[in-house]
Structure formats: structure tokens, C-alpha cells
């Protein structure tokens with residue numbers, strides 16, 4: 001079981017200066033998903049910037065869109081810290097319950113759809129054009145992101161491509177083509 | 181001129197592309213890659229505009245990155261997890 | 268390190284200092300309620316209100332297995348060690364029953380022409396001389412053909428406009444054609460007409476009553492407000508009869524007359540009433556009591572406190588009509604508090620939003636209101652047909668088309684196939700976008716099992732069908748209303764809970780279902 005406790009300085013450093021709040025968090029405690037989830041809740045009120053401060057530390061900057069005094073900035077620190085704790089915890093809960101969520105959803109939805117009736121099968125219009133699929137819903141992940149060595153699973157997928165070809169980073173669906 | 185540095189491991193490339201395209205009509209945006217970062221240099225004749233565009237663009241790119249990951253921290257994250265896309 | 272402030276936004280619970288446990292609970296979401304209480308909801312939509320101390324014990328996995336709290340958590344399916352997968356799947360299946368069927372609501376814009384001019388309506392009307400915006404009989408037939416090919420066992424054809432009474436011949440033709448066609452198909456077919464009633468007459472009413480058409484209208488509140496927002500120019504009809512002057516007077520006259528006609532037919536007056544809709548503008552906000560009183564006075568059993576939406580009006584009118592959502596929520600709380608008070612005195616009137624959410628919260632069922640479900644009903648629960656035969660995922664999509672945005676256009680009735688329409692790439696994208704399980708913020712929101720946001724609204728207001736909920740006025744309204752309802756539920760006043768239970772009672776209006784043998 002992972003633990004999300006209070007926030008000792010080793011895990012979070014906060015700084016309030018020049019109309020801006022900066023927090024540096026330890027990624028082993030606050031995984032990237034939690035950081036995304038927590039910072040997302042601020043984009044209506046603040047300009048948010050993420051950066052890497054060190055290999056396992058993330059820097060979060062919040063600049064309020066409207067004037068904020070020191071108290072208001074401190075309130076943002078408190079809110080962000082709490083949101084980080086909440087998102088990290090939620091992330092763990094989802095992970096712990098993943099198999100069950102999948103099982104429940106699958107059973108619920110497959111039951112709702114039911115098997116096709118004979119009439120439906122008879123009515124099926126095979127002549128129709130296949131659906132267009134601009135979002136790639138019908139594609140497997142490997143097809144969509146042109147992964148190689150699909151059988152090797154996620155860890156292999158994350159490894160750099162030997163030929164430097166079409167490989168993509170595993171964490172951000174990134175298209176390597178930069179239009180500089 | 182305002183310089184915006186977006187870490188390539190934290191912001192999706194598509195998200196950056198789309199955000200740049202959305203804000204391009206509002207300011208000059210030059211782009212290059214510097215190591216782990218995409219560097220955007222935003223300029224405008226109008227006072228304060230470059231800074232504002234840079235900040236809004238960063239928010240927009242973050243929003244798209246999060247959306248692209250299918251709902252962070254929730255049930256939707258499972259899809260990414262299952263595909264090994266999550267960290 | 269700077270000491271964090273303790274000010275947290277509404278709904279957040281201070282977790283600092285807690286050692287949280289992720290393996291004790293089954294999957295759940297939470298939201299702090301006023302009064303040191305915390306709401307828990309789970310995958311299948313069960314809820315539990317805990318005291319703050321109880322929540323801390325739950326969060327840290329320190330609940331005595333012999334305690335009453337443990338039993339409540341176990342009974343609500345909130346504990347991993349006792350998680351009942353079958354029960355959760357059954358609960359979820361019940362909530363998502365609508366996924367098994369195709370579109371049941373088919374909106375026909377039989378004309379854009381309208382005899383009234385409303386301040387908030389721009390994209391949905393044309394002047395009375397614009398006869399080219401009347402739907403033809405042939406187009407109407409194709410709309411019916413498509414609607415009746417839906418896999419839904421129940422089909423509602425809703426006449427909209429403009430003002431549908433302006434093109435009454437086509438309304439009649441649709442009714443007759445659909446009834447005839449349905450004789451062999453056998454769907455549970457219903458007709459609904461949304462009308463301002465100003466062009467109603469006894470002959471049309473007699474026809475609509477005979478054909479069992481449900482009639483809905485708009486009442487914006489007391490006469491002064493209604494007539495200020497909905498202008499009805501004086502008009503001399505072909506019959507020589509004069510109408511006009513007051514849109515309110517026309518609507519009120521016919522609401523009373525139609526309710527009387529229902530009673531004359533021997534229908535239960537607690538169930539069969541004209542449904543009236545409110546559009547809340549800036550001017551409505553201070554008049555919450557007058558609005559409720561007006562509806563009660565008209566004998567309406569339901570009031571839908573809908574905030575104004577951004578689709579209908581011209582950009583320049585917006586600022587005059589719009590208001591911050593916090594002001595709307597204040598209005599909502601006052602009006603519904605007052606409605607509860609009236610109910611406790613024996614007056615039966617419910618608020619629609621509350622009834623929709625409460626049905627999901629207290630009954631575990633989804634009333635299938637298409638804009639508040641996940642995934643949203645756009646294209647898979649409803650279709651809208653423009654006067655020219657254009658098919659849209661929703662009426663809002665059709666309105667956007669009138670302003671030059673064809674994002675939600677699915678095709679044309681002349682050559683569309685049912686499978687081509689509901690399997691359209693736009694419908695697929697909207698299903699993905701309208702699924703709260705995959706939307707940032709909603710995934711962490713305790714209200715997720717009961718909520719929904721129409722992607723067309725996010726598209727119009729935020730430029731993305733996915734929507735950013737922190738900045739969404741629809742999210743603000745849904746969150747605010749559910750905050751209000753859960754505060755009441757947490758207070759557990761027996762009188763209020765009895766009213767809430769009554770509001771969730773779904774009583775089907777079977778009279779409006781067309782019998783297969785006419």
C-alpha cells in the first residue's frame with residue numbers, strides 16, 4: 001500500500017514571490033498524473049507552468065490571472081498542496097481498484113447492449129461503407145501509435161527505437177516531428 | 181519578447197502544436213527545440229500582448245495534454261495505464 | 268517553506284496530516300459538504316454522508332469492523348474487502364439502461380417562422396413572411412421514416428419551431444403519416460408540441476386532443492416579465508379573429524383551457540397538465556417567488572428553472588440577459604426552498620432539475636434527460652431535424668447551423684441511412700466527449716454518477732467538445748444544484764425527504780402513447 005501523508009519539506013518546497021507561487025514536488029510521492037490532475041483545477045484562475053526541476057522533481061508555477069496579495073498567494077499554496085494529496089490518493093485508489101472497476105463496467109455495459117437479435121443480423125447492411133474513424137477508435141494502440149514489438153508489452157514500447165525511426169515516447173503520445 | 185519553455189516530457193507534442201496554432205493569429209511565435217524543451221519565443225508590437233499570449237498558450241497546452249491523457253487520476257486513466265502510457 | 272493557508276475552496280477536504288489508505292476503500296469519490304460532513308459516492312452511484320471524523324477514519328483505513336460506521340460503509344459497497352461486483356454491475360446497468368437503445372427523441376423543426384419575437388431567441392426563428400422555412404410534407408415523411416427506424420422501443424416526435432402552429436398542416440400530416448407507418452412497426456409512439464399557444468384555436472386544440480398530442484409551452488413568470496421578453500405583435504388571423512398584444516395573456520388563456528380539456532376527457536388532473544418552461548434571464552433573478560407563484564396559480568405541477576443558454580441569442584444581446592452563475596444559484600436555492608415550503612403545505616409542485624438529479628441519487632435510475640447523462644444523448648438519444656431536412660445531433664447543433672457552424676450536422680433526410688446517422692463520426696466523437704468517465708475533473712467529482720454536460724455547450728462556449736469543467740457554466744450550475752440537494756439530504760429533515768421522494772416518482776403519462784390500432 002502506498003502512503004500519502006502530510007507534506008514534509010523533503011517532498012514539497014513552496015515559494016511565494018513576485019505575484020507567483022512555485023512548488024517543487026517529489027515525483028516518487030506525487031506522480032505525474034496527480035500533478036496534472038491537481039494543476040488542472042487551477043487553469044481557470046491561474047496561469048500554470050510545469051517543468052522538471054531535477055530528474056525526479058517537478059516544478060509547478062502558478063501565476064494568478066488577477067492581482068493577488070500575499071495572503072491570497074498563500075491560500076493558493078494550501079489549495080494546491082491539498083489538491084496534490086487528493087489526486088495522489090485518488091490515483092492510488094483507482095489503481096488498487098482497477099480490476100474491479102473494469103469487471104463492473106464490462107458486465108454493466110455488455111448486459112445493457114444484449115446480443116444482436118436475428119432480425120438485426122438479417123438487417124445488417126454489409127454494403128455500407130466502413131465507418132470513418134478519425135479518432136482512431138477502431139485501431140489498436142499499436143496501430144495508432146505505430147508501435148513496434150507489440151508483443152513485448154509496455155516496457156518494451158517505452159524503450160528507444162533501435163533504428164531511430166518511428167518510435168514514440170510512452171508517456172505523452174508525442175509526435176517527434178518538430179515544426180521549428 | 182517572452183520566452184516560454186515547455187518540457188517535452190510534460191507537455192504532449194500534439195498539445196503544443198495545437199496551442200501554437202490557436203494562438204498564432206495573436207502574436208509572432210517562433211519555435212525551436214532545446215534539449216528537453218520546446219522553446220517558444222513570442223513577440224508582438226502591442227504592449228503586454230506577448231506575455232499574455234505566452235501564458236494563455238501554456239495553459240491551453242496543459243489543458244490539452246491533460247485531456248489527451250484521458251482524465252487523469254480517474255477511471256479514464258485506466259485506459260492509459262492498460263496501454264502502458266501512464267507513468 | 269511557506270506555511271500553507273487553511274483556506275480551501277468549497278468541496279475540498281483538508282487531507283494534510285492524514286495517512287491515507289488506498290486499499291481499504293473500494294473505488295469512491297468524495298466532496299466536503301458544509302457542516303463538517305463529507306459526501307462519498309461510488310462507481311454504481313450509491314452515496315453516503317459521513318461526519319468529518321468518520322471520513323478521517325475511513326480515509327486512513329481505521330474503522331473498527333464491529334462499528335456502525337463499518338456496517339454503513341459495507342452496506343453502501345464502499346469497502347474493498349466486501350466489494351460486491353455483481354451488485355455494482357447491476358446498479359450501473361440500471362443507471363445506463365439508455366445505452367441499449369438508439370435515439371428516442373426526434374425533434375422536428377416544422378418551420379422557423381414565429382409570430383412572437385423573444386429577446387433570447389435569434390437563431391431559432393424567422394419572420395412570418397419567411398415561408399421558405401416551412402418544412403415540406405415530403406421532408407417531414409423522410410424525418411418520420413428515419414425516426415421510426417431507431418432501435419428505441421419508444422419514439423417521441425417533438426414539434427418545434429419557430430412556432431409549429433404556423434405550419435399546422437405539416438404537423439397534422441406528420442401525425443397521420445407516423446401513426447399509419449407505426450401500425451406495422453409497433454413502437455410506443457408519442458407526439459409532443461412546443462408552442463407559444465398564441466395561434467391556438469378550438470379547432471386545432473380539438474385535433475391535438477383527439478390525437479393525444481402532449482402540449483408544452485413557455486411561461487417566463489408574471490405578465491410584466493413574460494411580455495417584456497416575449498413580444499407578440501397584434502395580428503389579425505385569416506379567420507378574422509384578432510390576437511396579440513400580450514403573449515402572456517394568450518399563453519395563460521390556453522394553458523387553462525387545455526388543462527380544462529384534459530379534465531373533460533376524464534384524465535387525472537394531477538398528471539395531465541400543460542408543461543410550461545421557464546427561461547431564466549437577468550430580470551428573472553429577483554422574481555423567484557413571483558415565478559413560483561405564477562406556475563402554481565396556473566396549476567402547473569412542474570417548474571424547470573433553466574438558466575439561459577448561449578445558443579439562441581445574438582452576441583450583442585448576451586450581456587443584457589446573462590448573469591454570473593453564482594447569482595443564478597442563489598436564485599435557484601431561494602426558489603426551491605420556497606417550493607419545498609409550499610409542498611409541505613400541501614401544494615404539489617416540483618422543480619425539474621431537482622427531480623432529474625434526485626431520481627438518479629435516491630432511486631438509482633436515470634430519467635434519461637439527454638443533457639444530463641453520461642454519455643450525453645447527442646445523436647445516440649436524440650436527433651434534431653431542421654425544416655430543410657438537415658439532421659443534427661441535437662437542437663443546439665441545429666441552432667449553431669443557423670449561425671454558420673455545421674459541426675453537429677449529420678446529413679440530410681433525403682439520403683441518410685439510420686446506421687449512417689447514429690454511427691456518424693461526429694456522433695462517435697460526441698459520445699467520447701460526453702462521457703464523464705473520461706473527462707478531466709469529472710473523473711474526480713463526487714457528482715459524476717448523476718451528472719452530464721452536453722458537448723454542444725462546451726463547443727459553443729469553450730471551443731472544444733470536451734470542455735474544461737472549471738470554466739464551464741453548465742458544470743457550475745450542475746455542481747451548485749447538487750451541492751444544494753446533498754446539503755438537504757445530509758440534513759435529513761423527514762418532511763423535506765418526503766417531498767424529495769415524491770419528486771422522484773416517475774408516473775408515465777400513458778394517455779399520450781399512441782395505440783397501434785387507431
Ligand code: SF4
Nearest residue numbers: 709712715718742746
Ligand atoms: S460537470 Fe461538473 S459537477 Fe458534473 S461531474 Fe463534471 S465536474 Fe462534477
